[in-house]
Amino acid sequence: MKKNFIKFYLGLFAIAGVAFSCQDLDEKPEGFVNPGNFYATIAQGEAALTGSMEALWNAWGPGYSYGYGNFIQDDQLLDGDLNIGNGFGGDLWSQHYLAINNINGVLRGIKKGSLAGVDEAELAQLAGQAHYLRAYNYFALVRLFGDLPLITEDTPDPVVTPIKTRTPVADVYALIESDFLFAIDNLPTSWGGEPGKPTKGAAQALLAKAYLTMATAPLNKTENYAKARDMAKALMDAGTYSLVPKVGDVFMPENKFGPENIWSFVSTSDDVTTDPQIWTPEIMDGWGDASIDVLWAENWLDKRPDEPRQDAYLILEYDGTPWEEFTEQRPFIRKYVMPYITDDQYNNLQSTSITPIIRYADVVLIYAEAENMAAGGPTPAAYDALNSIRRRAYDLPLNVANVTVDLALGLSKEAFDKAVIEERDFELCLEYDRWFDIIRKRLLNELATKYHPENIGNVTDDDYLYPIPDFDAKILGSQNPGYTTEN
């Protein structure tokens, strides 16, 4: 009996051991952040905004985006045919919204007071950046996709409460305007060691561009021309930014962050999406992935003989070989390669060139366009603005009239407007800007006739908007016209 007694207690201990060592089933993650314990410091807020820029870089990164992808259908790039197909550009939509989700997190954190107690001025700058970035994201989305699901820090969690309607374009612009205005009031004029961050000037410039866009298609609210003009003028008068005098210097590394470049996408040298060979012809040991439509280039070359800007922005010859004799028999894009990066960088497949989002030349042209349209005809100020760009293209003094280069006097409002758009086509070529001009000025038919007659039946007004990704369109219950949502 005693034996059994011992056995009994041995068993008891064993089982008791189980009872006391039961593991807790609640998860207490280590090394893991969730929205509940984030957004507690300025640095964490900044990190979320930084994350939002990384998302945009995925969709806009040079080379893979302009060269192959989301903007290839304009008239400037080879293989573009002005015709937007089903499913095109969907990652712009998703990456912008990914960015907005991160930005709204910061704004929600600020509103909830999770940053209470930090320096007011720092908090205002953080909020300023958040509003600025959100406005920029919606500005890109509303132009590309039209009516949008509008999500702000006050919107109930869309994962739990799905959004099934699209906010009209005009209302999206209302948010863009108020966000940019907030940013103008709260952003600094410069950031010191972090020149890639948005400034007050960038907010002014982009708001001017937003007003100008509101004045044109699809809203056509022409009262915004004056607002665009005034906003551009305010920035020009402030004197923070200016045109780089020589056109060949605009993209030089020392000018990456001013005085002309206001806000750009930047990348590190080892970023795989920026291999500069994407932009260059075989004769330069390049891969020739992204190059220029020959007809578009010939148009420019014919219209402006011997313009130094062409050589500054395009690869028209290499080592004495003209583009006609390249293996590819077409010109290439210089803005992102030598001399704007070093030979060493090039040979190591590296690039630290920037991709401008807004630069001062753009602001000057916004001013010229808005001033002309608001005043009902080209004023001397409008002429001065436009001519400063034309003179710079020839490396001439910006403020000295030059009959050969300056635009002919006495143009009608329409003719001047056309001249501005053409100047934008050349000056801002291959900077992601052309497609937005095409859609706000409704140029598709004209350009199809000129460059893609084989495609005339296929290019329609439906191509002024990109399609919404299928699944999102299904949830929203609407797709942009001309696109089918199917498998």
Added chain:
Amino acid sequence: MNKHLLKKNSRAYCCMLICLLSVTGSATTVLATEARLVNHVSAKAARFDKVISGRVVDENNQALPGSNVVIKGTTVGTTADADGKFSLSVPDDTQTLVVTYIGYAVQEITIGNRTEINISLQPDLSTLNEVIVVGYGEQRKSDLTGSITSVKGEDLAQLPTQKVGEALQGRAAGVMVLSPSGQPGGPTTIRIRGMNSINGSNQPLIVIDGLQGGDINSLNPNDVESMEILKDASATAIYGSQGANGVILITTKRGKKGAPTINYTYTVGVQQLRKKLDLMDAGDFARSINDNKATLNQPGSDVIVPTPVFTDAQIAQYDKSKGTDWQNEIYRTAPIQTHQLSISGGSDNVQYLVSTGYLNQKGILINSAFQRFSLRANVNVDITKWAKFGVSWAGIKEKGNTPPFGEGASDIDPLGQVVSLAPRWGAVIPVYDELGNYSRHPSGFGEPNSWNPVASGREPFIENNTMRNNLNLYLDFKIAKGLTFRVTGGAVTANRDNYRYLNQKTLDGFKKSGTGYVNASEYARYQNSNILTYDKHLGQHHFTVTAVAEQQVEINRGSTTNASGFLVDGAGIFDLGGATTLTASSLSTKRVINSYLGRVNYSFGEKYLLTASYRADGSSVFGANNKWGYFPSVSAAWKLSEESFIRDLGVFSDLKVRGSWGITGNQSISPYATLAQIASGYNYPYTGGDVTDIGFSIIRAANPNLKWESTTQSDLGLDMGLFNGRLTATFDYYVRTTKDLLMSRQLPTYTGFSSIIDNVGKTQNKGLELTIGGDPLVGDFKWNTSFNISGYRAHVVDLGGLEQLPFRTTTGAGYGFSTNNNTALLYLKPGHEFGEMTGWISEGTWKSSEADEAAKYAQLPGDIKYKDVNKDGFINRQDLTIIGHAVPNFIFGFNNRFSYKGFDLNFLITGTQGNDLFNVNRIRLERPGEGTSTALLDRWTPDNQNTDVPAFISQSTRKSSFVGVPAKVSVTDTRVSRWVEDASYVRLKNITLAYTFPGMTTSKLGVKRLRTYVTAANLFTITKYTGYDPEVSSFNSSDARLGVDFGSYPTSRSFIFGIDLSF
């Protein structure tokens, strides 16, 4: 609410614990009851005339407590006590007693005049009475009510691959084994009864000596005593939330009583590429490039005719030299060798076994190799008559390296990879340039931004070290007669050290001035199981009751340091201080499972069998609202062969029908997946330089309701034995339905997320399995054979309202399809089967005689003729249809063993029927302007119209042919049936010829046993598939992506010689 539930649950554990305690506590009571029951029988038999007493022992004269002694033809009987003694009152006319004990042959004893009888039982060698391992216990094979296949360790040892998982291929019905890549030390995909989960793992649970979550391929095959494959719910439900994919129980060898035995085995062999792709030599390639170039006449203001890439002089030179054979440059004949040494033996109280193994394998791809050193030791000790313990330890050191190949090496630029790229580099490119450096791809043809494949293969320094420790101990108490309590504790740990350095001769290293990482991680899984078993015979009734309380904890930790910008390329990753950029990351996760389970086995008269089990699992990885899950099962069997009306037929030595039903779960999601997450690593350089600002991004939305996938499985089975067991057959039909699938539920991307993990959807899988085995020849010349065949149909019932789910099957690096923009190859759709490929059907090319018909589609003769599925005059997305099926109709294995005197011939044929592979590699190998495949030589020309390879058509001709006619064909990506190939195959997987030297010869040499053998693996394969191997799956991580061949490491053919010595 959540807290409340938890409280309720913890109360539930307490109740169960108290139950357990009281069961143990009443041990003495049980013992007393036992005695009373025996007395009861005696009392009832009081009118009987004589008392027979005696002792039941085994072949070694050891007592067999619990053996049954029954009067033949009645239910009157008793069981032997702890000393094997029994006493039974019997009627005077009693002639015969029947004595049974699990694992021993039934013995009938004629009493005669005796009253004192000692009975010695002999172990039962027929498989029916074989005892096999089941979850948390063991059972006699003939008593099984579930579907379990047993594989013997000796069938595994000769495999050249040294992977236990792979050794299962073709051996068991319903078990599909894929070697998705031929990489040494690479993974094995095992599917028991196909697939049910879409997002979760479909890999079965591996239990090694009772420890769950083992790694099957790190085992030394020589250490395996037996493997049991648990297939139906009656067998697997005992593993609850981890049992849905089936369970493989592995028992390792242990020491046996007797003098020390030393066994030594040595094998050596070679492996080689099974087949090469047909590629053009340099001259043909250059001509093909030129011919295509001539068609690229760009429309500028005038049609510009391009200059040829290669001059005639160059081509003449290429025709002479034939150029580089890139496949020969990256593949080689590779050696493999193993050593095995084991010592075992033991006394009555202590038994031991120590075994070591060493594997050294080079891969057929340059710079790939695998080494494994393993040591396993175990000791069993009988402490007293009622307590014993055992301890085992296994240490396994693995070291492997394989250069990046195909897809999956996410941190490597896909352009720098080897297997898919080497055949795409034209034969005109030399491996080295004039200076002896690796050549760069010239511009003008092919893919100039890709990297020299030999450099990508040979230059990376990659070393992956894993040190595994498996520690396992048990303590057994016989608390009372029939009542045992077993406590087991175990730990499985794996420490990994991975080093990778890409020097400046590789693409990434070149761009980043040398780049690499150091990664260290630690994995540990602890398990404690407490098993109480009560076994009771009551006349014809036999009960076994098992109750278990168990807990498991799994911890993963690791850190990685990425470095680039090395000042000194040679020092590489071992001089992190010399790197200009360092980025670090680390992680830690923990998973906890608490479980309580019980099982009852009941049999009546050896004819009627019933098993019921129930398990409750609490798991930390699930949502706060769903921590606990419950998994019941019930099964029954009827042994018809025990019924006199069947026995009297004299045909069946065994005939049994089985039926089972049960629920199992799948909890394979990562810890913390139910919580929202903001993650680091989304940096952006506001500085404008190479220093990035730290960025965080919200990457996951919370889902507190997440719970297990649950699989309900029903199985109907029939076991048959004829001609005294010389012919056996087993047949099973099953239906498995899985609901609450753990899946990414797509979210509209404007939420900021693309998906959330949720329990959505339902799949169903129905299948048949048949195994036929037999011994057609016995005697001197023996032939043992077995054939198994199985098939299933898995389809999606529901995706939670979603119409379809796309799966990514390339990185999109120039192959032309992806999940972006709805251009996925593989979708799951409700009502459709797994593995359906979506695309356009190509029906060859348009012939000249069909020019008018072609023109209706604005196509020219020589263009691909697509099928206008909806006949609307356009080829567009409305014409997308099913172009292939990845899941085989059936798979089979045919295993044979012939033996004559000392000779032994053993071969295994395996195969699949009715499955397709999408051969992604061909898309670029056959693309004009870069393709190297000889298929391009067979392209359409006016003289060669009977081909499915399209012509090279001049762009200006095309534009001028259909001016003003809108395009009618918009095949916007490469999902075309042209790339779908029948991947059915029949393969001689393994053939071994062995000779065992006669005892006389060996004893002269002082050797107990001497055996030599030669083995060939993958000796021949019959298939129409044109890729390296039909047995691949490049996207192995999810079963929804089966059937894609994209740059997989090719399987090899190998020849091995071995020698086996025992002392």
